Amino acid sequence: GGDAGAGGDSGGGDGDLISVGFSQVGAESGWRAANTKSIQDTLTEENGFDLSFSDAQQKQENQIQAIRSYIAQGVDVIAFSPVVESGWDAVLEEAKAADIPVVLTDRSVDSQDETLYESFIGSDFVLEGETAGKWVVDNLGSEPLNVVELQGTTGAAPAVDRKAGFESAIEGNPNIKIIASQTGNFTRTEGRQVMEGFLQANPDIDLVYAHNDDMGLGAIEAIEAAGLQPGVDIKIVTIDAVKDGMQALVDGKINYIVECNPLLGPDLADIIKDVVAGNPVEKRIVVEDKAFDQAAAAEALPTREY
Ligand code: AHR
Secondary structure (H helix, E strand, C coil), X not given: CCCCCCCCCCCHHHCCCEEEEEEECCCCCHHHHHHHHHHHHHCCCCCCEEEEEXXXXXXXXXXXXXXXXXXXXXXXXXEECCCCXXXXXXXXXXXXXXXCCEEEECCCCCCCXXXXXXXXXXXXXXXXXXXXXXHHHHHHCCCCEEEEEEECCCCXXXXXXXXXXXXXXXXXXXXXXXXXXXXXCCCXXXXXXXXXHHHHHCCCCCEEEECCHHHHHHHHHHHHHCCCCECCCEEEEEEECCHHHHHHHHCCCCCEXXXXXXXXXXXXXXXXXXXXXXXXCCCEEEECCCEEEHHHHHHHHHHCCC
């Protein structure tokens, strides 16, 4: 559950604050750390919020428990980033029955009933995968190319969508083949472990497509341990563009990164204020993402916020 104690429409001195229960996916990646910081730095008392924040450690049951406890506390608004897409209808119905509006951030749910939440703010993950795939086609697609894929958390929107987007971008090119694909759960450790297995089983890997920077950074460790040069012997394309990823891109160990902007706090704060004020909000707010090759990363890195 939450950790702020005084949630809900508690009386006393914080009567004007908007109480928010936020259930975060976990702390699996550099992206997630930047996202958590953005939310905690924005939903402050100074800005008019009383935030209860909980980390679900990448477990849906923990998120459902946290949301139930926010409902029991009677918070003004519940916000969360669903670890996987499916299985949310029951708890969202409970929030609706309690008249507590829900805002989705970063990842969405596959619920058919759109009245179960007010708004979803986050990136277009299919487009991110397409952008990654298009770069591979345009830059490496003229010769046979064996690709291994490090997928995000099984059932998570960014894993499902980034896989689909990449596949659709490479579809028309018979040179490009995905020869192995496995989840690395968006973490550096699992990215390294899965890449070690890929290297043992496949003597001829040309490119790693990792659904986030952290798994790509884990793959770099495995490639170097195998005596190969990441970015040269085996090319690497990832998604996120957090600082560690951008540094590896500048160092020539990664070849291309599609951004996923984690700084959702300010927009989330605005949406919550509108919802509480009864103003209409957009059902879907798409966050704009850039993309970086090695030269663009060298230019962007010095002023990178996360
Ligand atoms: O949902 C966004 C994804 O989750 C990020 O790309 C990844 O790094 C994080 O774990």
